[in-house]
Amino acid sequence: MEADELLELVAGGDQKAFEELYGLVSGPVFGLVRRVVRDPAQSEEVAQEVLLELWRSAARFDPRRGSALSWILTVAHRRAVDRVRSARAAGERERREARRAHQPAFDQVSEEVEAGLEREWVRRCLDRLTALQRQSVTLAYYDGYTYREVAERLRLPLGTVKTRMRDGLGRLRDCLGGAA
Amino acid sequence: MSRFAHSLAAPYALDALEGAERVRFERHLEGCARCAAEVRALSEDTVRLARSTATPAPPALRERVLSAVRTTAQEPAPARGPVPRRSAGHVRPRLLLVPFATVTAAAALVVAALFAVRAHQTQDELDTARDRAREIAHVLAAADARATRAADARGRGVAVVASVSRGRAVVTLSGYGEPPGDRVRQLWLMRPGAEPRSLGLFDGDTPLIASGLSRFATSLAVTVEPGGGSDRPTTEPVVQLALESVGFGE
Numbered sequence A: 001m002e003a004d005e006l007l008e009l010v011a012g013g014d015q016k017a018f019e020e021l022y023g024l025v026s027g028p029v030f031g032l033v034r035r036v037v038r039d040p041a042q043s044e045e046v047a048q049e050v051l052l053e054l055w056r057s058a059a060r061f062d063p064r065r066g067s068a069l070s071w072i073l074t075v076a077h078r079r080a081v082d083r084v085r086s087a088r089a090a091g092e093r094e095r096r097e098a099r100r101a102h103q104p105a106f107d108q109v110s111e112e113v114e115a116g117l118e119r120e121w122v123r124r125c126l127d128r129l130t131a132l133q134r135q136s137v138t139l140a141y142y143d144g145y146t147y148r149e150v151a152e153r154l155r156l157p158l159g160t161v162k163t164r165m166r167d168g169l170g171r172l173r174d175c176l177g178g179a180a
Numbered sequence B: 001m002s003r004f005a006h007s008l009a010a011p012y013a014l015d016a017l018e019g020a021e022r023v024r025f026e027r028h029l030e031g032c033a034r035c036a037a038e039v040r041a042l043s044e045d046t047v048r049l050a051r052s053t054a055t056p057a058p059p060a061l062r063e064r065v066l067s068a069v070r071t072t073a074q075e076p077a078p079a080r081g082p083v084p085r086r087s088a089g090h091v092r093p094r095l096l097l098v099p100f101a102t103v104t105a106a107a108a109l110v111v112a113a114l115f116a117v118r119a120h121q122t123q124d125e126l127d128t129a130r131d132r133a134r135e136i137a138h139v140l141a142a143a144d145a146r147a148t149r150a151a152d153a154r155g156r157g158v159a160v161v162a163s164v165s166r167g168r169a170v171v172t173l174s175g176y177g178e179p180p181g182d183r184v185r186q187l188w189l190m191r192p193g194a195e196p197r198s199l200g201l202f203d204g205d206t207p208l209i210a211s212g213l214s215r216f217a218t219s220l221a222v223t224v225e226p227g228g229g230s231d232r233p234t235t236e237p238v239v240q241l242a243l244e245s246v247g248f249g250e
Helices: A002-012 A015-037 A041-060 A070-087 A092-100 A106-113 A118-125 A131-141 A147-154 A158-176 B002-006 B011-013 B017-029 B035-051 B059-070 B103-114 B123-141
Strands: B098-100 B146-151 B158-161 B166-176 B184-191 B197-201 B207-212 B219-223 B239-242
Touching: A002 A041, A002 A070, A002 B017, A015 A041, A015 A070, A015 B035, A015 B059, A041 B059, A041 B123, A070 B035, A092 B103, A106 B035, A118 A131, A118 A158, A118 B035, A131 A158, A131 B166, A147 A158, A158 B011, B011 B035, B011 B239, B017 B035, B123 B158, B123 B166, B146 B239, B158 B219, B158 B239, B166 B219, B184 B207, B197 B207
Parallel strands: none
Antiparallel strands: B098 B146, B146 B158, B158 B166, B166 B207, B184 B197, B184 B219, B219 B239
16 A cells, blocks of 8 residues: 555544554654764654654545655655754754764764765765755755854855755756656 | 745755745745646655665664554544545545543443334334443443544445443444445454454445454454455455554554
8 A cells, every 4th residue: 555545544543554564664754863963872762752743643645735654754754854953953963963073974874874865866966066056955954053154154045045955956957857 | 025935946855945944935835736747746755765775674673663552542634635546547535533421422422322213113113222222331331431432424334332341332324324235334343463363244324333452453444345345455444443542552
């Protein structure tokens, strides 16, 4: 069964359907949260919150607004970004990053294990963006910076960053095209 | 404002707005179909970015989440217009759960339906009605009897008085009229990880007494079935009711 159908069953309290849904979406949810949050323990915490929220709020899913996976990943991304921003505000992230400098980076490890087709394809398409488009998109999406923070980091006017984001996503769409 | 807000679609799809700005833009989205369409399209792009990061989750996470699910209550569906279904031509009404403050209101409904006297009742029918009244009275008298009901925008709905200790529920439909042709309305018990179990067929608006309910029962559903009823539901439920608010499911 697909995530959309499963989510509808989950909304009716079906725990078996939830287990099946977990099998489908836990990898994408955990991978995304880990990419944004980075800290392994905190990533697990956030992923757990997100997956449990799926159970609790399955009835809120509105199929008119898009696919179930899209909704689930939107929720996961928002939770991850919220966590990163509050950690950053508390200055924790900088300290953790200092500590991590002495450990093998998570991304290298995971990329060796998970050389999925989708990952490879997206990476290639990201490479085709201009540097500013790519940085605008990835600083926001993968690192959880607001577009104001992105503008500061890239020393660009706000309007330019918004345009780079839109053009970057547009070019990404053209490149990804029919590759499902 | 509109033009300025419109330019925020990409930062919004990337979750790159600050809290207050995000809220403002979401308010703007409600009245801007073009922005909503753009956000939808951009969100499909960001989903590609998301999916490309998929990594197997730690096995311990699965255990924690699944065991938490067993003890976590779900939110009822928000009030919303009918959802178009891709597979079928009909729509399933999303229902708003309205817990009763006391048992009395639902009890009154049940009793009113029960004593709607029909002309030419035979002695057998009267006996059956009396037996049913006694059973209903027992459910209502249980110390843990609780009531709930669900109704749709047209006022059609289902009312339930249930007792976990007695494993029984009195279920009354209202406003649906007679099912078409020789079809019947059938009541089902929905349980996690199990097939729906038939709890019986409705006879008009006469309350149906469901018995043998385990405390793990999660919800009731009513479907329209061919005459005589079915072994398992063959249509989408016309109404569903969670039993959590009457003490089941835990």
